Amino acid sequence: MVLQSRSDQFAPLSFASLMADVSGDMGHALAQAKAFLEASSSCDLLAAVGQELSDLPEARFPDKRWFQRSYGRSVTDAPEDFMVGRGLFYLTEQRRLFLDCTAGHYQMTWGYDHPELRALLLDGIARGIVWDNHSNIPAAPVKRLAAKLIELANPGADLDLLQSDGRRLNTVLLGIATGTVACGAALKIMLGIYRRRKRGAGPPVFVILDGNYHGTDVLAQRLRGMWSEYFANLEVSTVQPNAPEELETTFARFGERVAGFMAEPIMMNREALSVEPEYLQLARRLCDETGALMAVDEIQTGFWFPEVMQWRRLDFEPDLVVLGKGMTSGLHPLSALLYRGELDHLEQYDAISTNGNAALAAYLALGCIALIEHNAAHIEExxxxxxxxxxxxxxxxxxxxxxxxxxxxxxxxxxxxxxxxxxxxxxxxxxxxxxxxxxxxxxxxxxxxxxALVLDRETADFAVGAMxxxxxxxxxxx
Ligand SMILES: Cc1ncc(COP(=O)(O)O)c(C=O)c1O
The missing domain is CATH 3.90.1150.10 (Aspartate Aminotransferase, domain 1)
Known part of the structure; x- marks a missing residue:
């Protein structure tokens, strides 16, 4: 049976009809721009960075008049918005060539249209891997991705022993699309465990770093100082990163009332500040002493180091690890929360996204991880x-x-x-x-x-030279 999208009333689905590209200019401009990026060497592209490539065809693109103000509603005239990309380069709608030094919005792990990932994507579709399906019947790539993340968190571990030990990082929540939901799930686990273990201790306290960003959920925003007047029976204690004495004093002050400590290893939302390994190790010790849980938010750092998760370089083991952003190299958001099995108390609808557990995205995530493993030495260097x-x-x-x-x-x-x-x-x-x-x-x-991880010396030298x-x-x- 073939379900037709056609009827006499409607034009067939096509770029021209969907994009209201009546004259065909936009489709032509995109195709030419893409062909240009594909035909040019990296060396030629670097030489042209910053230029308007006026030999490429012009086109009119949709404007942003219906956008929210904070997303550029006012910029409707000739914006330098994204047109096409390849590797580390992209062309704007005005045909200016840019070198993307931020991997998109920090999620395009392997740059734009990585040939191997594109081939993998097409291979997956050809094999019948669906884009998405109900989370209760996860497809093979989702299950394989769960196993892979556990292997990465526990290199060399005996998997049977690992599975039966609730103190180990042996559980993955993959039913979530965005980092916000993953961070929210970590915070809910902290609250739930607090209620079980420390109910009589008083209002729980989250110890958190100044300048934190753990997503846009209302509780995550409370952690960075927003909405505080609407929260009761919960306290947030904000400490300066890399100030061990303040951390010790804070844990000493709140003692067993500390429900959890959460931190990014590199605070990309606070001027790329690195949190020192010794500081994180101290947080680990203080959490153990007070029965608090420790979460690392690897939304930014995950999938950007040879070990995939940065905590594995830092000589401590968290109770919860938040992953997302670059996991699928930008194909479709998929996030994950890895945690110790004994903390597994959330019910399915306590932390879920309809588009979590997406099969094709999980397949791409496996490809992204394999590329990291194959290129580990290059990434380090x-x-x-x-x-x-x-x-x-x-x-x-x-x-x-x-x-x-x-x-x-x-x-x-x-x-x-x-x-x-x-x-x-x-x-x-x-x-x-x-x-x-x-x-x-x-x-x-x-x-x-x-x-993006496709960076090479020539491009790094170019970027630093231009800076x-x-x-x-x-x-x-x-
Ligand atoms: C450290 C950190 N945590 C959480 C998030 C939220 O992730 P998402 O935008 O996928 O909800 C972000 C997003 O930038 C982040 O940088």
């Missing part, structure tokens, strides 16, 4: 190299830069003055470097990058 180059840059311009932050591909250039960070960011965009700046909170003045030139010329000061 390139991450170190890129970071060293940023440190060298910081040393070269001490009048502007305080330091380079982060680790590996997740980096920040901390400026002494916010005006310089903003000026640099503007100049970088004009040069064709898509970077982000953290300057919207008082004291924030950091330019962020998180290259060096901008720092030297300082166009915003003229």
């Amino acid at each position: 390139m991450g170190r190299y890129y970071h060293e180059q940023l440190w060298a840059l910081a040393a070269e311009f001490p009048d502007l830069l305080v330091e380079a932050r982060g680790e590996g591909y997740l980096s920040g250039l901390k400026f002494a003055r916010v005006e310089d960070a903003l000026g640099f960011h503007k100049a970088a965009l004009a040069r064709g470097l898509w970077l982000r700046v953290h300057a919207y909170h008082p004291g924030h003045s950091t330019v962020l990058s998180k290259f 060096r030139e901008i720092l030297r010329v300082r166009p915003w000061r003229q």
Whole structure:
């Protein structure tokens, strides 16, 4: 049986009809732009970064007049919005070529349209792997992904012993689409365990790092200071990262009332600040002493290190690990919460997304992980190299830069003055470097990058060279 989308009344499904591309200009412009990116060498593309490629055809694209204000509603005239991408490069609708230094919104682990992942995707579809289905009947790739994440968290473990030991990281919640839901699930587990184990202790306390970002759920937002007037019988104690004495004092003050401690290993939402391993190890010890749970939010760091999860490099083991963002290399959001089996008390509808457990996305996630494993040495080496180059840059311009932050591909250039960070960011965009700046909170003045893992030396040198030139010329000061 073939279900037709056609009828006499409607045009067949096509790019032209769906995109209201009556003249065919948009389809033509996209095809030509894509063909250009595919035919050009990386070297040629680097030489053209920042230029408007006026030989490519122009087109009219839909505008953003119906968008929310905070998403650019006011920008309806010729925006530099995304048109097509390949690897680390993308062309805007105005045909300007950019080098994407942030892997999309930090989720395009292998850049745009990675050939092996594209082939895997088509192979999956051809084999009958469906895009999605009901979570109660998970398809093979979802089950395989669960096993793979457990293997990554417990390298070399005897799987039978692992399964029967509730103190080990042997349970995965994969029925969730976004990082927000995964973080929310971790927080609910903390609350639920607190209720079971410490009911008489008083209102639970979350110990949390200043500048945290664990998604857009109302409780996660409460952790960063929002909505506090609407919460009762729950306390949040915010501490400065890498300040061990304050952490000790806080745990000593609240004792068994601490329900949980949650942290990102690299605070990409606080100027790429690295949380020191010793600090996280101390948090682990204090959680053990007070019976609190420890969660690491690896939404940003996960899938960007050779070990896949960064905590595995830092010499401690959390109780809960939040993963998402780059897991499927941007195909479709799929997130995961890994935790100790003994904490497994949530019911199905306590933490679920309709689009969690998606089979094709899980298949892509397995491909993403395999690429990380195959390229582990390169990822280690390139991450170190890129970071060293940023440190060298910081040393070269001490009048502007305080330091380079982060680790590996997740980096920040901390400026002494916010005006310089903003000026640099503007100049970088004009040069064709898509970077982000953290300057919207008082004291924030950091330019962020998180290259996709296809970064090579030539491109890293180009990017750092372009940054060096901008720092030297300082166009915003003229
Ligand atoms: C550290 C961290 N946690 C949680 C989230 C929320 O993830 P999502 O946007 O998929 O809900 C983000 C998103 O940027 C994040 O960076």
